[in-house]
Amino acid sequence: xxxxxxxxxxxxxxxxxxxxxxxxxxxxxxxxxxxxxxxxxxxxxxxxxxxxxxxxxxxxxxxxxxxxxxxxxxxxxxxxxxxxxxxxxxxxxxxxxxxxxxxxxxxxxxxxxxxxxxxxxxxxxxxxxxxxxxxxxxxxxxxxxxxxxxxxxxxxxxxxxxxxxxxxxxxxxxxxxxxxxxxxxxxxxxxxxxxxxxxxxxxxxxxxxxxxxxxxxxxxxxxxxxxxxxxxxxxxxxxxxxxxxxxxxxxxxxxxxxxxxxxxxxxxxxxxxxxxxxxxxxxxxxxxxxxxxxxxxxxxxxxxxxxxxxxxxxxxxxxxxxxxxxxxxxxxxxxxxxxxxxxxxxxxxxxxxxxxxxxxxxxxxxxxxxxxxxxxxxxxxxxxxxxxxxxxxxxxxxxxxxxxxxxxxxxxxxxxxxxxxxxxxxxxxxxxxxxxxxxxxxxxxxxxxxxxxxxxxxxxxxxxxxxxxxxxxxxxxxxxxxxxxxxxxxxxxxxxxxxxxxxxxxxxxxxxxxxxxxxxxxxxxxxxxxxxxxxxxxxxxxxxxxxxxxxxxxx
Ligand SMILES: *[C@@H]1O[C@H](CO)[C@@H](O)[C@H](O)[C@H]1NC(C)=O
Numbered sequence: 001x002x003x004x005x006x007x008x009x010x011x012x013x014x015x016x017x018x019x020x021x022x023x024x025x026x027x028x029x030x031x032x033x034x035x036x037x038x039x040x041x042x043x044x045x046x047x048x049x050x051x052x053x054x055x056x057x058x059x060x061x062x063x064x065x066x067x068x069x070x071x072x073x074x075x076x077x078x079x080x081x082x083x084x085x086x087x088x089x090x091x092x093x094x095x096x097x098x099x100x101x102x103x104x105x106x107x108x109x110x111x112x113x114x115x116x117x118x119x120x121x122x123x124x125x126x127x128x129x130x131x132x133x134x135x136x137x138x139x140x141x142x143x144x145x146x147x148x149x150x151x152x153x154x155x156x157x158x159x160x161x162x163x164x165x166x167x168x169x170x171x172x173x174x175x176x177x178x179x180x181x182x183x184x185x186x187x188x189x190x191x192x193x194x195x196x197x198x199x200x201x202x203x204x205x206x207x208x209x210x211x212x213x214x215x216x217x218x219x220x221x222x223x224x225x226x227x228x229x230x231x232x233x234x235x236x237x238x239x240x241x242x243x244x245x246x247x248x249x250x251x252x253x254x255x256x257x258x259x260x261x262x263x264x265x266x267x268x269x270x271x272x273x274x275x276x277x278x279x280x281x282x283x284x285x286x287x288x289x290x291x292x293x294x295x296x297x298x299x300x301x302x303x304x305x306x307x308x309x310x311x312x313x314x315x316x317x318x319x320x321x322x323x324x325x326x327x328x329x330x331x332x333x334x335x336x337x338x339x340x341x342x343x344x345x346x347x348x349x350x351x352x353x354x355x356x357x358x359x360x361x362x363x364x365x366x367x368x369x370x371x372x373x374x375x376x377x378x379x380x381x382x383x384x385x386x387x388x389x390x391x392x393x394x395x396x397x398x399x400x401x402x403x404x405x406x407x408x409x410x411x412x413x414x415x416x417x418x419x420x421x422x423x424x425x426x427x428x429x430x431x432x433x434x435x436x437x438x439x440x441x442x443x444x445x446x447x448x449x450x451x452x453x454x455x456x457x458x459x460x461x462x463x464x465x466x467x468x469x470x471x472x473x474x475x476x477x478x479x480x481x482x483x484x485x486x487x488x489x490x491x492x493x494x495x496x497x498x499x500x501x502x503x504x505x506x507x508x509x510x511x512x513x514x515x516x517x518x519x520x521x522x523x524x525x526x527x528x529x530x531x532x533x534x535x536x537x538x539x540x541x542x543x544x545x546x547x548x549x550x551x552x553x554x555x
Contacts, residue, residue: 153177227554248294266292337362345391388433437480492520
C-alpha cells in the first residue's frame, strides 16, 4: 500500500476513529493551522471556503472537515498531486494499513470541471454527506487510477452522462442516499450499471418520478424509461402572410393551398425536391381571397376562391401538377357578400360545397356539383353572420355545424337531401369556428372563441357536451390535426404564444409545446417522404413551416 491521499470534505458527522497515525498538530513543516499532519496524511478542519494551505507536498491522504465551497473547481488539489485517498467514511477501505477516512458534513454544492485534475495517483475518493447538488460531466476527468468512488448521501437528483468515462480502474461505486429522479437523464446510468463490466455498485434508490419511487436503480432496465419525445422546430419562413390554409393532393403530390388576402393571391405550397425546401407559387390572382379551397373531383383539381371583394369563383387546373388554373365559374351570384369559410363533402354520392357568409344580408349557402359547376342547393338561415361551416358525421349520418357571430353554433343533420336544423350547442354564444375530430368512435368538436375559453365538446348521441376548456382569450384558431401519426390540437393566439397540445389516450389535452407565432389562423400538416411538417398561416406575419422531429431525451 502506497501513500494514501484522503480528501475529507465535511466534518460535522465525522465520527471518531480517524487515526491519522502519528498526527502532529504542528511541527511538521508545511502543515497549515487547523490541520493535523504527519509526513503523508493530513486532517483539516476548515469551516470556510478556503482550502488549507500549505500542506505537506508529499501528502497521500487528506481529510477536509467542514469545508464549504459552492463550486469545487479545477486546481483545488494542485498542491497535493500525490494524493491517493481523498475522503472516506466509516471503516477504511484501506484498512488495516491505511487510515480510515471520512468526507462528511461539508457543503460542496457543485463538483465542477476537472475538480480532481492532476490526482493521477488517487485511488479512493469519498465525497459523502457533503450536500452535493450537482456534478458536471467532466468532474472526474484525470482520475486514471481511481478504484473506489463514493458519492453517497448527497443531494444528487441526477448524474450527467459521461461522468464515469475514462474511469477504467473503478472497482467499487457507492451512490446510496441520493434523491435520484429516475427519468430519462438517468437512463445512461441504468444502461451502464447493466453493461458488460460495471464495478460492484450500490446505486441507491429512486426518489421519483412516482412510477419508480423507491425502486433500486439496479432493478431498472433501460426500457423502463419513456424517452422519445416529439417537437416542432422552425424549418422555413415564407415571405408572405396568409389566412386560410388547406391540404391538397394531386398526382401523388401533396401540398397546401394558401389564401393571401393582402397579396390578392391563391398560392399552392409544394415541396421542391431539388432545393430541399418548400415553394409557394401563385396559381390564381384575385382581389382579396379569404379561402382558396382545393377539391379533387375525380381527375379534376378544383380551387374554390372565396373573396371579400370582386366575387367568388371556381377554378380548374388545366392538367397535372404545375399546369395553370383556368376560370370555371363564378360562384353564388348575389348570395355571397362576405364569404368567410369554405368546406366540401361528399354526401350520398354527390359533392357539396358549403360557404359561410358573414355579411348581414348575405346567406350561407350549400352548393351541389352538377357536373360542370356548383349550383345553389340550399340557402341557410339569413342574417346569421356565419363565420364557419364544418361537415362531419354524427351517429353515422351527415351533419353540419355552422358558427355565427353572437349566436350559438347550429348543428344540422342531413335529411331528405338537405340539411335540417337539429340542435344548437348550449352555453357558447360566441364561437368563431368549430372543427371536429374522431377518437375511439367518438366525435369531438374544438370550439374556437376569441373572448371566452376554447372548448372541446363530445357528441353524446343527441347533443354536444363539454369535456374540456382551455383559457384562450385572443384565439382565432383551435384546430385538431394528425402529425406524424400523432394526434394534436393547436390553439393559436393573437396575444400569447400558440400552444400545442397532445391528445392524450383518454381525450384530454396535454400541453406539449409553445410556439411564437404572430396572428396564427390555420395549421396544416404535410408529409414529404419520411419528413413531417406543419404549415402555419399567419394573418400579419410570415407564413411559417415547422418540422416535426422526434428526439431521444435520454441522449
Ligand atoms: C399573378 O400576377 C403576377 C403579377 O401581376 C404575375 O406575375 C403572375 O404571372 C400572375 N399569376 C397568375 C397565375 O396569374
